[in-house]
Amino acid sequence: MNVTLLHRLRTELDQRSVTTGLRRDLVVSSPQGPTLGVDGETLVNFAANDYLGLAEHPDVLDAAQRALREMGLGVSAGRVLCGTRAVHGELEAAIAELVGADDAVLYGSCFDANLGLFDALLGPQDVVLSDALNHASLIDGIRLSRAERHVFAHADLDELERRLAESAHARHRLIVTDGVFSMDGDIAALPQLSELAQRYDAVLVVDDSHATGVLGATGAGTAEHFGLAGRVDVLTGTLGKALGGGAGGFVAGPRAIVETLRQVSRPYIFTNAMAPTLAVAALTAIRIARARPDLRERLAAKTTWLRGALRDLGYDVPPGEHPIIPVMLREGSAARDVAAALRRDGVLVFALSHPVVPVGEERIRVQVSAAHTADQLEHAAAAFGRARSVLVGR
Incomplete structure (x- = not known):
């Protein structure tokens, strides 16, 4: 092993141990x-x-146990091979219905969903405008795309509008924000963000991981919380928080976007499908959350x-x-x-x-x-x- 690399890493770990x-x-x-x-x-x-409190809900656990007996632990294949089970489509339909989208596509996690979203949709002609406190998965997913990237100060709508005006040259402009910011628990100013997106013909992308199941009358998330159902263009989220605490993520939105992700999104294509047991558990949790x-x-x-x-x-x-x-x-x-x-x-x-x-x-x-x-x-x-x-x- 390269001695220089190991020495550097040990030195940095020693420094980190002292500081943080x-x-x-x-x-x-x-x-x-x-x-x-x-x-x-x-x-x-x-x-x-x-x-x-659905992680230990008896209906969620019973459904998962039945699925384990009937469908096994995992699928050992990606969705594009022989990894798709009927429950995957049922769960995608339930997610789309919950958040009011045309369609939804499952990923192994919301981190994977955010990594796979931007590169699949954007090119160097496009501009992404990202809130400074967005989740690491959004930051990394945006970096993986070839789009021009700009970060605006957290919740600074004036700076965002300046950035939108300055990026009139772009083929597409995306405004990207968390619905609920995980470090502070503050909720994005979705009404104002939606208005800016409409005024500048931009696409509004919201990661609603900490809002799905939590906010809104039916648990549809930040948009429902503000009475703006249908005003978010693309929504990403997780099944590993309020919706049973298992695993899995999703992108929901217009059918053309979801179908594009199925065709070209690398984390969707090149990894195993979500375990059917977890999909059944999440589907059960969604039904409970809505009811x-x-x-x-x-x-x-x-x-x-x-x-x-x-x-x-x-x-x-x-x-x-x-x-x-x-x-x-x-x-x-x-x-x-x-x-x-x-x-x-x-x-x-x-x-x-x-x-x-x-x-x-x-x-x-x-x-x-x-x-x-x-x-x-x-x-x-x-x-x-x-x-x-x-x-x-x-």
Whole structure:
């Protein structure tokens, strides 16, 4: 092995260990849910994306178990070979119906969907305008395309409009944004973005991974939340968060776009199809999510309560309504120290620091689930209250 490469990597790892610390995967010993088994103890779980509590829903688990017995574990082939099962088409149709699109196409993850979208549709004659806080998968997917790329400051509609005006030369212009931004839980200004897209004849692309199943009367996401159903041109999303927590992603939109992706999108063509067991589980989760608006109502009420409780304790919690609650602790290791104190008190959260968020924007991200009980929410609030002791003297 090349000694120079190994030496450089070891040196960089040593530096990272000193500055931000090295990440270590948390090994969980229980199913996903409002509590988790970790290192022989049970922790109240505020670190997952299981917003509706469907990851352990008995109907989802029963459907997956039946599918495993009937269809096996996986397909060992891509969709374009012999990997397609009837449930894949059923799931795509259910996704399209949920979000109000003509059609949808499945991928192994939303990361794959975002990697495969832009290169399939765009060329060097096109321009992509991307929000500065977009998810890494959007950033990487845009980079893989041959389109001209511009980043506008987060939620800065004035800068976006200037960029749109300056790119009149483009064959196509795409405005790309998260529906809900995963670090802050803030919701994109979709009405204004949609108006700009229409005025400048641009295509609006929204990654709704943290909104699908969560926002809107039926869980259709950000567009439904704003009463703008049908106003998003292309929607990407995941089945691995609110919709059962398994795996899989999708692109939904006009039939011509979806069919183009089936023909030329590399992550769709050159990888195994989604396991039928996971597809059945996700299809079941979608049906439950649409039929159970009370889950979203319960989630909203619990989120509002915990946001208020954390603010009452003196924490810096930005305004918002999404179940992602950022608790800002911008003082060096403060976020890590508070997260460690919460862990000792039986609450699982994670501190986010550079490079995940900018230096000076460190925070703990708290994620609420409809499955959390009132006792669990109160325990978390009390633990945050006790954890303030580690901030004394800072």
